[in-house]
Amino acid sequence: MDSYPTEIATDQIRLLTKVARMYHERGMRQPQIAQQLHISQPRVSRLLKRAVELGIVRTTVIAPRGVHAELEEQIEQAYGLTEVIVADTDDHADETQVMRALGAAAAVYLETTLMGGERIGVSSWSSTILATVEAMHPRPTPVADQVVQMIGGVGNVTAQTQATRITGRLAALTGAQAVYLPAPGLLASADMRQMFISDPNIEPVLRACDDLTMALVGIGSIEPSPLLRESGNAVAESELPALRSAGAVGDVCIRFFDSSGRHIDSELDDRVLGIAADTLRAIPRRVAVAGGTRKSTAIRAALSGGWVNVLITDLQVARGLIVRS
Template sequence: MDIYECLLRRSRCQGSGVPVTAPAARYSSLTGKKRSTMADNDTQRLMIKVARLYHTHGVRQTEIAKRLQISQSRVSRLLAQAEEASIVRTVVAVPQHIHAELEEQIEARYGLSEVHVVDTVSHDESEVNKDLAHTMASLLYELAFEVKTIAFTSWSKTLRLMVDALLPLRTRGEYVVETLGDLGPPELQHDAARSTQQFATLTGAQPVFLRTPGVVPSREIKELLIARDPYVRMAMEMLDSIDVALVGIGTCERDPELRSGDNFFTDEQFEHVRERGAVGEVCLHFIDAEGKPIDSELEDLVVGVTLDQLRNARHRWAVAGGERKHQAIRAAVAGGWVDTLVTDAGTAAFLLSEPAGSAAEAARAGARTAP
């Protein structure tokens, strides 16, 4: 119990984002920090001005240099810095339904509302993820229905890339709620929290963080976490009424970014669910080839959205692709855990490679008729 209290206090301190600095150190560095901040603000204002002149008003770099009385090389540097700081974003508007027939076949076979097949520039997984992320960002930007609560899986690499490519949404939300607690080392937790905050800003919504370990050692600790922390309890309750759930689809292998047992499952636990037939996971809920949940004690260790909450969401959007995830993606769509899928052309072909009347389709039919 003492270990739990320490863990909980540490999580709250990290979640507050307040650095602990000695008063003397703060006082001695105040002047230097103030000067540095003023210089940074001046540079940022100039960067924004240059970016607007060049991208919005179409002014040439040579003319900008003359107007602002700076060198052309500095104009070029400021434009590059504006892109690095995401002040300027490049969005490629890919026409939807280029693969209309392929998409319709997948929708019909798996009972999906929408499928978006993307032509990727490379088979490299990181490049595939970037292409999928940009397509997902375009779909969200064109969102045509009202949303109040968006469940966001900030631990998905592809969804974090999507946020980086996203423009402010036309349809505004009220809440962006994290689907899972903290996973992995502190630097990854920071990246995930930053992505949640950025996504909430782009949707005009209030971020709701799930500042607690995402995987705990026992069911008792999970229940204690939820019972003792009102913020965790509030986040969990808000996941009862999801309008749009944005999820990734994972394999049954540990991500290299996540150390074994560090707020995450161990290699032995992954082996345990594989032995029981798991081929993939959605929000750390393991499923077999037909999309059925794996009966395992690991279900009791996850602090995050439940399968019932995910099933009851109005819309369940997933973005995933690449050969390594073929089996996991097919399991997720066959089990009904996804109703809108963004994927690559290779995965789309794989989803249609299974003969009609297969076990996966039978599982999907069972999932639709389940209470």
């Protein structure tokens, strides 16, 4: 049985309990309680606060079905993340179903947290980011200033349309200016990249990447996604063995990292036309929308390496992040 400080009289405990029951169980408003008990409303407020302090009132949050608050908090603490959102997915969901669930969860997150003045960098070749913008609703007032392509968005025609849609639609939905990077994301040589960098249409876009407040990215496994492969911006099959030998398990914005999340500095970096690894990791809010068991290792590594600090993922991947953390 609970005990209370001896200096509190029994009649005081009785009043505290009575007020607490009237407010929390019977749903009465504080003015009603004050009127019925013939005490002031400020006193009712003080009594309710005291009831909490003494443990007479204890608040319990019960997560509804499909909400995984405890799991999200465990991942946040394990990897030092600002926020984790776990989309409720079935154990047997295929990649398309997972992507849809991730897109819907990410859309709600963005609609809730974009408050105005943001400069958002987006990954050009991410299927999950495309699913996100497809699921979003337009905001009644502008909530961002710019949406910037962080990787070159020029590629094979069909895929390029999708990359352009990511940037253009997100800008339209948030009332922002769309800033496109009109060049391939991965070039044939470092010399070709240098030529593009000197182009007056390219340099201002890369400079805009230095001042982003938020990044919205996917996380890639060592095997490129269908969208990236179709774009013509994927690493060639012949180059994958060297990446694997260097320990690469995944990438963010075509910047590869090993299983500990350490950036793999290779000649490939000199051919990427887009945001630099250090610049990316310095952005205050770095949101990854990524899931599917195929990407589990890459997602874990990206979290360990600090590539992102907000994760939106599916239930199966989330459970795995805790099991092996």
